[in-house]
Amino acid sequence: MRARPAPKSDTRLRRGSGRVTMDEVARLAGVSTSTVSRVLRAPGAVSDDLANRVRSAVDRLGYVPNLMAGGLAAARGRTVGVVVPSILNSFFAGTIDTLSGLLSSAGWQVLDGSTDYSEAREEALVEAFLAWSPAAMVLTGLRHSERTVRLLRAARIPVVEMWDVSDGAIDIAVGFSHREAGRGMTQYLIEKGRRRIVFVGAMMISDQRAAQRAEGYREAVAAVGLPATVVDLPGRSSVALGGPALADLLARGVEFDAVYFSNDVLALGALFECQRRGIDVPARLAIAGFGDLDFAASCVPPLTTIRPPREAIGRETAAVLLARFAGQTHLRRAVDLGFELQARQSA
Amino acid sequence: MRARPAPKSDTRLRRGSGRVTMDEVARLAGVSTSTVSRVLRAPGAVSDDLANRVRSAVDRLGYVPNLMAGGLAAARGRTVGVVVPSILNSFFAGTIDTLSGLLSSAGWQVLDGSTDYSEAREEALVEAFLAWSPAAMVLTGLRHSERTVRLLRAARIPVVEMWDVSDGAIDIAVGFSHREAGRGMTQYLIEKGRRRIVFVGAMMISDQRAAQRAEGYREAVAAVGLPATVVDLPGRSSVALGGPALADLLARGVEFDAVYFSNDVLALGALFECQRRGIDVPARLAIAGFGDLDFAASCVPPLTTIRPPREAIGRETAAVLLARFAGQTHLRRAVDLGFELQARQSA
DNA sequence: TTGAAAGCGCTAACAA
DNA sequence: TTGTTAGCGCTTTCAA
Numbered sequence: 259m260r261a262r263p264a265p266k267s268d269t270r271l272r273r274g275s276g277r278v279t280m281d282e283v284a285r286l287a288g289v290s291t292s293t294v295s296r297v298l299r300a301p302g303a304v305s306d307d308l309a310n311r312v313r314s315a316v317d318r319l320g321y322v323p324n325l326m327a328g329g330l331a332a333a334r335g336r337t338v339g340v341v342v343p344s345i346l347n348s349f350f351a352g353t354i355d356t357l358s359g360l361l362s363s364a365g366w367q368v369l370d371g372s373t374d375y376s377e378a379r380e381e382a383l384v385e386a387f388l389a390w391s392p393a394a395m396v397l398t399g400l401r402h403s404e405r406t407v408r409l410l411r412a413a414r415i416p417v418v419e420m421w422d423v424s425d426g427a428i429d430i431a432v433g434f435s436h437r438e439a440g441r442g443m444t445q446y447l448i449e450k451g452r453r454r455i456v457f458v459g460a461m462m463i464s465d466q467r468a469a470q471r472a473e474g475y476r477e478a479v480a481a482v483g484l485p486a487t488v489v490d491l492p493g494r495s496s497v498a499l500g501g502p503a504l505a506d507l508l509a510r511g512v513e514f515d516a517v518y519f520s521n522d523v524l525a526l527g528a529l530f531e532c533q534r535r536g537i538d539v540p541a542r543l544a545i546a547g548f549g550d551l552d553f554a555a556s557c558v559p560p561l562t563t564i565r566p567p568r569e570a571i572g573r574e575t576a577a578v579l580l581a582r583f584a585g586q587t588h589l590r591r592a593v594d595l596g597f598e599l600q601a602r603q604s605a
Numbered sequence: 606m607r608a609r610p611a612p613k614s615d616t617r618l619r620r621g622s623g624r625v626t627m628d629e630v631a632r633l634a635g636v637s638t639s640t641v642s643r644v645l646r647a648p649g650a651v652s653d654d655l656a657n658r659v660r661s662a663v664d665r666l667g668y669v670p671n672l673m674a675g676g677l678a679a680a681r682g683r684t685v686g687v688v689v690p691s692i693l694n695s696f697f698a699g700t701i702d703t704l705s706g707l708l709s710s711a712g713w714q715v716l717d718g719s720t721d722y723s724e725a726r727e728e729a730l731v732e733a734f735l736a737w738s739p740a741a742m743v744l745t746g747l748r749h750s751e752r753t754v755r756l757l758r759a760a761r762i763p764v765v766e767m768w769d770v771s772d773g774a775i776d777i778a779v780g781f782s783h784r785e786a787g788r789g790m791t792q793y794l795i796e797k798g799r800r801r802i803v804f805v806g807a808m809m810i811s812d813q814r815a816a817q818r819a820e821g822y823r824e825a826v827a828a829v830g831l832p833a834t835v836v837d838l839p840g841r842s843s844v845a846l847g848g849p850a851l852a853d854l855l856a857r858g859v860e861f862d863a864v865y866f867s868n869d870v871l872a873l874g875a876l877f878e879c880q881r882r883g884i885d886v887p888a889r890l891a892i893a894g895f896g897d898l899d900f901a902a903s904c905v906p907p908l909t910t911i912r913p914p915r916e917a918i919g920r921e922t923a924a925v926l927l928a929r930f931a932g933q934t935h936l937r938r939a940v941d942l943g944f945e946l947q948a949r950q951s952a
Numbered sequence: 953t954t955g956a957a958a959g960c961g962c963t964a965a966c967a968a
Numbered sequence: 969t970t971g972t973t974a975g976c977g978c979t980t981t982c983a984a
Contacts, residue, residue, distance in 0.1 A: 391624075555845060
């Protein structure tokens with residue numbers, strides 16, 4: 259047998275954080291901690307009288323629930339881990355912004371991290387997030403290390419893979435087909451009368467989705483018997499990289515009347531290079547991009563590009579997750595949100 | 606008196622997460638959980654023999670520590686909350702990237718959130734992060750709601766305010782002076798012979814730091830007896846906003862030979878507008894920005910701007926925090942990292 | 953150097 | 969509708 263633990267008010271050394279606890283709220287409101295807990299997460303189950311007393315005690319003491327304690331007791335935290343290749347990349351920033359906003363207003367905390375397009379970093383991040391017992395995980399793309407997939411399956415939580423819908427999702431995929439995007443833009447260029455189209459990407463070994471767009475490009479040119487030229491630049495995409503890439507193509511004496519860049523950032527760099535060299539876009543050279551970033555509509559000439567459903571991906575991911583949290587289980591395994599080809603003046 | 610709790614292996618309903626626990630590791634290694642815990646966080650205090658047994662048990666079972674349980678027991682989590690105005694903004698993305706990288710490789714988890722330049726959202730975020738018992742908080746800027754400041758002080762943890770060093774930090778400030786940045790660029794324009802300089806910002810009521818740059822501009826023109834014209838655009842900064850802003854200035858018949866934009870994004874929009882209208886930059890009009898974003902060096906003409914110490918702010922913030930975590934207490938309260946004026950062709 | 957045991961602050965099963 | 973109580977999985981005294 260064992261003595262009852264001494265009350266907290268005694269003189270023993272306390273290890274606590276010094277923060278206001280639910281216990282103090284309960285005491286001030288004259289109820290049990292269960293009631294306080296209920297008021298905070300299932301308000302309907304408590305009488306108005308008690309609920310009000312609890313709420314005013316919460317206010318008066320400035321009580322902030324300890325999520326670690328809550329998550330530990332509930333065996334699942336109210337967090338969602340989100341892993342993207344790069345937050346420096348505006349594509350993903352738009353998605354994360356939407357997703358975080360929606361989830362956090364529904365009471366979920368988003369933990370996000372970026373992999374820098376490395377599978378090893380992705381694996382480490384997934385492991386780190388899993389240590390928080392998240393209620394769900396959101397990854398980018400469908401390619402992950404074997405161990406990442408194993409960890410994710412073992413966690414037995416909803417897993418959304420965004421920005422791609424090609425095949426073999428762990429649980430749910432929300433995105434669009436990059437292969438079709440690549441094919442779509444290439445077909446558009448062909449319809450516009452271009453015959454020598456070059457595809458320029460950067461670090462496509464690690465950017466799986468850019469590689470799929472290149473694949474779509476290859477299919478589209480092959481379909482009409484045109485030659486394919488794919489350039490894979492070393493180094494991460496940047497405006498600064500686009501100009502030299504075009505200059506190099508010119509210097510190598512490659513013949514071409516259109517360049518399809520794997521993203522708008524590179525395309526903008528190329529546009530600047532054309533301006534510097536007095537190359538007429540689109541009369542002499544068509545330039546197309548991917549992403550429909552902020553500047554695409556206002557640069558000179560306005561950039562023909564593909565608009566990915568950035569915000570829609572965030573919105574749909576949040577919706578799927580919230581539905582799963584609410585107990586809904588029969589959901590589509592893949593949600594293809596499509597994309598829009600923005601035909602502007604550059605091509 | 607009370608019965609001993611039944612052992613876990615019995616048939617009662619378990620609420621646990623199903624994950625491998627420290628208990629199982631301890632059992633497999635034939636040691637107590639205290640020893641496992643010690644091996645994991647103070648390896649020196651355990652004999653090599655036991656430590657090895659523990660480590661191989663950890664490996665064999667694929668044990669991942671539950672951070673909620675750890676944080677709860679230790680009364681402080683190994684997290685750092687980071688609050689920025691916007692992750693869509695590349696300035697902050699660079700800082701967060703550096704900061705997160707450094708902290709996470711030292712074993713700390715970064716929680717980040719964006720306020721959208723709203724004090725109310727900032728307050729809500731700070732409260733949400735505090736619920737995780739973070740080891741430290743990092744905010745952007747020195748202006749916060751009264752309640753935010755109160756919550757932060759009550760938490761008794763290191764607080765870093767980044768991107769500004771002007772005055773009155775809660776704990777530690779790491780950044781540079783925006784007033785000096787504004788003054789510096791304006792003086793540069795004056796030295797270059799400009800006499801009618803207009804300052805254009807966006808939503809400066811909520812962007813405190815842009816307002817300080819405008820203040821510096823005002824001081825600099827006043828110092829040489831030149832008139833000040835400050836335009837505060839409605840809506841958030843974007844490339845799309847820069848062109849119309851310039852067009853409007855032109856339409857209003859304002860006389861000017863230089864425009865100093867509160868950031869590069871607006872300046873780029875204006876550059877495109879000049880290109881469309883055939884306005885010669887810098888011969889007829891000088892354009893200057895702030896931020897030294899990716900495109901600033903490669904646009905046409907290359908943009909004269911101010912380079913804030915984006916990465917250095919992240920690096921220094923991480924260093925300060927890590928020093929505090931290590932027990933160091935006498936640290937400078939403000940770290941001014943300065944900035945660089947990048948004189949290029951646009952002004 | 954190691955282990956036993958008492959919580960950290962909360963949630964949820966159960967009883968009333 | 970409410971309270972009682974047994975943990976959630978760890979860290980940290982304390983004693984050996």
